Every structure is written in structure tokens, then in C-alpha cells.
Amino acid sequence: MKKHTYVEIVTIGDEILYGQITDTNSQWIGQELNKLGFKVIRKTSIGDTKEEILTILDEAQKRADIILITGGLGPTKDDITKKTIAEYFNVGMTFRQEVFDNIAELFKTRNRALTDLNRQQAEVPENGEVIMNPVGTAPGMWFEQGNKTFVSMPGVPYEMKRLMSDSILGKLQSKYDTPFIVHKMLRTMGIPESLLADQIEEWEDALPEFIGLAYLPRFGQVRLRLTAVGDNKEVLDNAIEAQVEKLRPLLGDNLFAEDDVEIEQMIMNKMIEKGVTLATAESCTGGAIAKRITTLSGCSAFYKGGIVSYSNEVKMTQLDVQGETLLEHGAVSEETALQMANNVREKYKTDYGIATTGIAGPGGGTKDKPVGTVWVALSTAEKTEAKLLQLTKTREVNIYATGNTILKWLYDEI
């Protein structure tokens, strides 16, 4: 097999260590590199100090072939990555006219005046190759030292992504020849990790050496990841597929979805293909389902909209839930869920209506209806049905798991 190309990702910024931002950059970079067969062996976050930056650059290049660095390229004094990289390579800085022109152009579009700080953003370590940034003022930089590559990118996620997609990934691919890494993801629901492991133990033990298995639990789902590594993609694909064929019957009804595509994306594909439409009525999920759907570009082709009915009054006036239903059975009840799903479908004139009502927590639980009690309902022209869920004590888990359950149910019904 070809030699692995090892990558380390270094994210720089005190705000990461203080926990003031979520580092989503390293996740995205990991995903993209993985698709191309690069092996990320470590991710490190450090603060904006010269010593830390110098140390990690030196450590990382001992372990990895490629070191990808994000952050610390802003125009302000607290950002010191660029000059520290120059110090690491023991070179000076040079002014790059093309970078300055790009900054000037960006400021013109935004009707802003340039400052001296922006001029400094056009200075780059002498040995660096500039990677132009069409969406921001800080350029990317590419450095080579022996067979090692260092790339420095801005920390703003959409700028970093643009630089990676437009040029860096391509340049890395031309420079390094890597084996293929093929993943297959299967999502299960409704079975704990330990039971699942028992259920598929024999199959797991018989896996060939070059295929690895991982269990990834999350919000009531367990995802199974098969990973195969080798030089021939077709061989890997076939080997994985052969294993998945043996695995499917062992998972039975607990198999939720294949491949790591979000359920809302699967629904979108199926609904557009069938030319059907959807509306949502959300109480306890409070717009979280609508948000998941509308995060998808192109969703207006099947999603007409929805109602977030947080109060009983809104359930009555906007969703025509009967006052006596709320009095007799309460807002968190099968009857209310059924009316919500049916009525939103009728009001929005869609083929499918889905509804959620429950106690997300942490407050609001009673003895009869503790936190985590949730009703979900699904309505079509033919039928309207509801299901009771008993979830957890944790608000965010309940909101997410409720969404997963009703979306999975919807997907199966389309």
C-alpha cells in the first residue's frame, strides 16, 4: 500500500482555549482531507503566544508531512501568527502588491477607507507563496521546507473554506500521492451501544484486517462507521459493500439510515423526487425542525413553512386546536399532537404535516408527564397518527431527538 500522508491541524487563538468560540474549522478540514485520503493524526489548539506557535510548528513537522494552520491573521496587535511564522523560518517580510490590491478592492465594495493596518496585511514572509483570499483581507500562505508543507489560513470559517476549496486542497493533491480511505456510515436508533455490539459481535470479529469499525453514539442514535484503507478504490468499495450486506439484516428495524447524510437532506431528496410538500407545527422543538430543513439550500421546492406554537393561545388561534382538547388532555397529549399535524397540513395545503408537543425541560415536568414526555404526530390526506416518546432530562437532547424521531418517521412514510 502507498504510504500514508500525515496531516496535523493547528488552530491558533486564545478564544479557543477560553472556550469563547467553537472550533469548527478543524472539523471541516478533517472531513475534506479525509475524502482525499489524507490522514489527520492530530489536532492542536494553542494560544496567541510566540513560544506556543514556534513550539507547535516544530513538534508538528516531526510527526506530519503537512501542517495546516488557521487563525491569528487579523490586522490587529493580538494576531501574531504571520510574523511568528517568519521567525520560525528565519526570514523577513515582503510587501505583496497583489494582496494589497485585493484588500483595496474589498474595501471599495464595502465603501470603507483603508488604514495602515490593512497595508500591513499585505506583508507576507519572504519564503511564502501567497494564496489569494477573494472573501477577506488576510491572505493564505503556503510554505515548503524539505518535503514538509506548511499552510497558514485565516481563522474566519468561510474564508478558510474558500481558500481550501479553491486552491489548497488541489495543491495538496498534486503534491502528495495517498492511499484511499473509504468510509461507510450506518445510523441506528433505539438500541444501546452495548446491546448493538453484542448483536453484531460475530460479524465484527470476522471483519478483514483492512476494515475498521467504530461506534459513535449521539442523542439516542448509534452510528456505525466502517473504514477501509488501500490503494484500489474499487476493491475497497466492494469489500465494504460486501460487509454492509451482511450487516443490514443483523440491524433490522434499528437501521435508521445509510451514509452520513442528515435525515432532513434525505427527506428533501425524496420529497422533491415525488413532488410532495411539507408543513411543520412545532411546540417543544420551537422551530428547531424548521431550522434544520431551511438550512438546506433549495428547500423551498418542498417546504412551505410552519408554525411555532409555544403558547396554548397560539395553538388555538393559529392551529385551530380545540380549547376543550387542551383543557381535557393538556397541550402535551396525543389529541393535541394529532390536531396540530392535521391542521397545519390543511392550513398550509401540503401533502404532509408533522407536529411536536412535549416537555423539553428542565422545568415544566409533572408526575404524570415528566420532563422528556413528548408526542409527535404525522398527517397525510389518508391518516393522522401520533407516537409517544419518553426522552431524557436534558433540554438540548430532547429537542434534537424529537426532531430525529419525527423526521425518520416522515421519511419512512414518503
Add this chain to the structure above:
Amino acid sequence: MKKHTYVEIVTIGDEILYGQITDTNSQWIGQELNKLGFKVIRKTSIGDTKEEILTILDEAQKRADIILITGGLGPTKDDITKKTIAEYFNVGMTFRQEVFDNIAELFKTRNRALTDLNRQQAEVPENGEVIMNPVGTAPGMWFEQGNKTFVSMPGVPYEMKRLMSDSILGKLQSKYDTPFIVHKMLRTMGIPESLLADQIEEWEDALPEFIGLAYLPRFGQVRLRLTAVGDNKEVLDNAIEAQVEKLRPLLGDNLFAEDDVEIEQMIMNKMIEKGVTLATAESCTGGAIAKRITTLSGCSAFYKGGIVSYSNEVKMTQLDVQGETLLEHGAVSEETALQMANNVREKYKTDYGIATTGIAGPGGGTKDKPVGTVWVALSTAEKTEAKLLQLTKTREVNIYATGNTILKWLYDEI
């Protein structure tokens, strides 16, 4: 000043390196430690391999006093953290009855049968002190070696948080005496980082040595973080406040909010205090604003709900937007936004109504209304007004920035 207590956070799991999950654990841990004066100096993510785990434990204890480890404690074969830690300390494993009883109890609640794998979860390295996990099957573990502390926790976020909050943070506080770290966060909007830096340069240069300043740009906001470190909290608080008093007038209208509280939380506090209510009508934000609000526990005290009107039909039938308005001005127009905000307020009988309609992208732009064209509107009993925004080409930025703008506007009006 007291000596800093240095902490390293190590998150274990191939899924982090492959980019298959977002590592939110290390962010949360960083936040909580920071509040208590612990200084996180590095975060590292590594794969589930024995060599990597042994190496990082050894490296980290050379740099830090405390090493916090999450992940790799599941019942399945791919999880090897526990036995690798035993190997690192050169000890064997012992069965802990109290851990097993806890697992058995959890399974009873969930009506599941125990397996051999669960029994193995009750085995712990001999030198480890067990930290009971009330919400999951994998126990936490506390190890001491000389003056260094190692803590191993499950990777499931709500389990880790429970263990940290219930016992680990308290135990660390009793063991280590740290200086105070005080932050103050100011959020600005509508001014680029470089201009802002120019505007406050003199003030920044005159900051005392023990106060640091950082610029954190994100989605059209720039957050300014002041950080002071020392032994006397009152002195730090006063010194920061004195600096902020000088800074406020320099920021003027660009000052958006103080302290790092989300704008929706600020709205909730103010609305509940004043006893007023809110409804939302969302087109281009597609429920993202409702979701931000309903993520807050207790929001039902002021938030009655909202409408996600993704199609023109829903805008007409559910929000009473006039057909001729849509024909004449289009869905993305001042007139449509005004009607949405006013009508949702009237329909939901609330004091405030807010609305968004725009082209989030990437598709749907025209020459007159390019991607990033957004109208937001705010309605009260006295008046209904709209504002035009010209945002970016990036869908997620547009959705988030639209929410920020209308929520900030709402906050100012309450």
C-alpha cells in the same frame, strides 16, 4: 501573583480527526475552567490508538498540572482509553461493585438487559478513584501522580458536563490555588476590525500590563475581549471597569452589547421584566430565530410562537400578506416585511412582532436583488418599520447575521 495552574484538554476519538463530529467538549471545559482561574494552555485531539494516547499523556504532563481527557470509554472494542491509561500508570484493572450497580440501575430504568460488555464497564484501573456517572454507563476516573492530576471522562457531552459540574470542578478547586482570570466582553457591529482597531488605538496602547485585549470577529460582529489576571478579584474588576468606561464612548453606536450573553437571552430578560410578549414571522431565516429563542429554558414566559412562511402562498394565507403586494413588490420587499411583522403581532396578540424576508442564497439572487438582500421589520402597537440589509454571499452567514440584526433592533426597542 499566585502561580498559574496549567491545564491541557485531550479529546480522544478517530471521529474527531475524521471530522465526523464537532468537538464541543473542549470548548465547554475551557469555559468552565476559565471561570475558576485555571489556565488552559493546549487542547489536543488524537485518534483511538494506544501509541497516541500513551504519547499525549506523557507530553501533556510535562507541560500541565492537570490533564483532562474525554472519550474512548464506551463498552465496545474500538474504545481503548481505559486500558491504555492503566498501561500508562503500569497498573491492573479492578472491578468496582458501585459502578456496576449504577449501570444495572440505569438499564432497569430503560428496560434493557445487561450484557458482558456492561460488566467490563465497571472495571477501572487500580490507582483510579471512581467518579460516579448518574446519567450514563461509563464512570469518570481521577488519577494522581506526584502533583499532577489526570481525569478521564466519557465523551458524550451531557455525561461529561454532569461529571464536571457535580464533582470534578469542585475537586480541582479544592486541590489547586489559582489566580483570578477576569474577562469582559464587548460586542460591536457594523465596523470592520481594522477600522475599530484604529479608532481605539490610543486607548489600547495605554492599557496596563495586566490587561490584555483581543479582537474576535464573527458574522459581521467584532467582539472585544479584555482579560485581566491577578490575585485580587476586586482590583481586577475595578481595573477592567475603569477601562471599559473609557472605551464605551470610543465605540459609540457600534457598541452592540456588553458581556458575552447571547442577544436572545438579553431579550428574554428584558421582556420578562417588562411583562411583554413576542411573535416571529420568518421567511429567509426559516425558523432559525425561533430556534435561538426556544433554546432558552423559560422562554414560554414571553415568546408565544411564530410562523415560518417559506412560500408566497403561506405568506398570504397564514400571514395575510396581500397578493398584490407580492405581485408588485415581490416577497423580498419592504412592503412584505412590514405586513409580516404587523400581521404576526396582531394574529398572535403580542406586544412585538418581528419579520425577516430575503435571499439567503446560494441560489435565488437577481440583478436587482442579489443574494444577501434582506428586509427585516419590527412592529409594535404604535409603529411598524423595516430596514434593508445587504449581507454576504454565504447562506449560513446571512441567516445568522439577519437574526443578529433584527434581535438587536428588537432589544433596543423594548
